[in-house]
Amino acid sequence: MTTAPTRIRTERPVIALDPVDAALIDLLREDGRATFSDMGNGVNLSGEAIRHRIDRLERAGVIKVVGSVSPEVLGFETFALVAINVSTSATAVAEKLAEFPAADFVVSTAGEFDILVEVVCRDDDELLEVLDSIRAVPGVQQCRTFLYLSFDKYVYDESSPTGLGGARRLGPGTQQAPATLDEADLTIIRALREDGRASYTDLAAISGMTYPSARRRVLRLRESGVLHINTIVNPLVLQRRVQAGIGVKVTGNIRAVAEQLHGMPEVGMVLTTSGPHDLMLEVTCRDKADLADFVGSRLRSIESVSATHTYTYLHIHKLAYTWSGLT
Template structure:
């Protein structure tokens, strides 16, 4: 599907505010309400755009984040990656180039359950080595609201029902939401706006990066000279840097780039290397994205992936 400047402008506005009215969207990009509505619907129908709620992980009890690099031996990499992707606490799994064959991100209720997931990955047939990083600070994360959710005791089951509905359709009208949860339109609007304002949820457009011609994805890890806060702040503002986290493990930070060309990737990596506090940069190329599913709730009991066990003891 070909996107023109109006389509791209509408997408950008929906990324800023997924619940903006068609009248507001049209005014911001120079279109009528009717034209804005028709264009947005066409893009949604094409599969390039989805507007949905992104709930802050803490609201769902997710407090531990990590990253694993997996070396594979004696089995097809795609089979191992598929087995890792079956685990509920692996929202992101990708086949990559370099020393390791697979990169996965972990999100669990706590460090103990994160450790359980690492044990399950080690038990998968074909996994030779698992190198784990723990995220200590998320510098840039596109998959949840920037604010924390605040006091969680102020939210009830009706709020959770509203969030579930907004996960399916972030632009669902207040009247329709009210019908679903059994409240007045005004009370429903108040609840939704409160959750948006407090950072429990953000409603935003999720876009296939290829719509923007962003076809190159690269991961990188950093070793920093001192505390490194200044360097990470600078890197997080670079165009193309999609994700960045401070880590505990073999390196001090890990991140990812999404760019249009290899030349842009190389240029960004060079800019990172030029920062005074950056001592070392290592990178890898993402070859095949196997799983990307960030909007989920943590699973307490972790299942053993079918056909994956090698006789290791089951985790607690």
């Protein structure tokens, strides 16, 4: 729902990185708020040169530095995937659904369903309201809801040998709230979700605090585990990838299967759900042939996996790098 490879919408061309770019990305993965000067010392360039490099990488869609915070910290406790069939243009319906604040992710797919929508709600009552609103959208013909029961994996491994890399949003339950979050905390969180490298001067101005106070707030939020600064690296820009959602039916121990899937580098998400799929996965593969091999061979070779349904992503209409609809 905090950070992506992550689901990343892009129509930008594939670009090449030089060794300095790659080194900067590694430094930003270690600390998304590292100073230009410190990074410059690491690659023997001036701070101003580093500023231009990072600006170019961000404008090209290669990286995005964002603040991530668990929705549970903000009082959101109900999560679901809504699978939708339409009787009209899937693009038109998907763009309408992308306007819903509760919709964290909207994608057109190839497969049994035309559109998948991930929704984040405060409770079951709000989920019911959202589902009613989705059904009321012109062109929506059928909805099937997969309620998330547990988050067995919700992060991409940056050291993946496949080279898929990239920071995925942190999953629910991975962050702890401090005793209280006041309006200044929430203001800072909102700003850092948009720009994880926002200056302390800017954060002080928007929160109405002094520079030292704003800096202390950010450090406290990070040290408490509420706020993480993540550098999202977009492999879909660097080299074309194929992403898909996969529904898995299990005949044995669901947890045991989830544990095996957790170690597969292609798998970025493993969710236990209610409904016809016991597990929902999100995978990233090098190409369609690699996806076919993953589903037809590696996934089906797991004992107790009895059936799979693949929903290949065609176009991502909404992707929040963080839980953008919250607060």
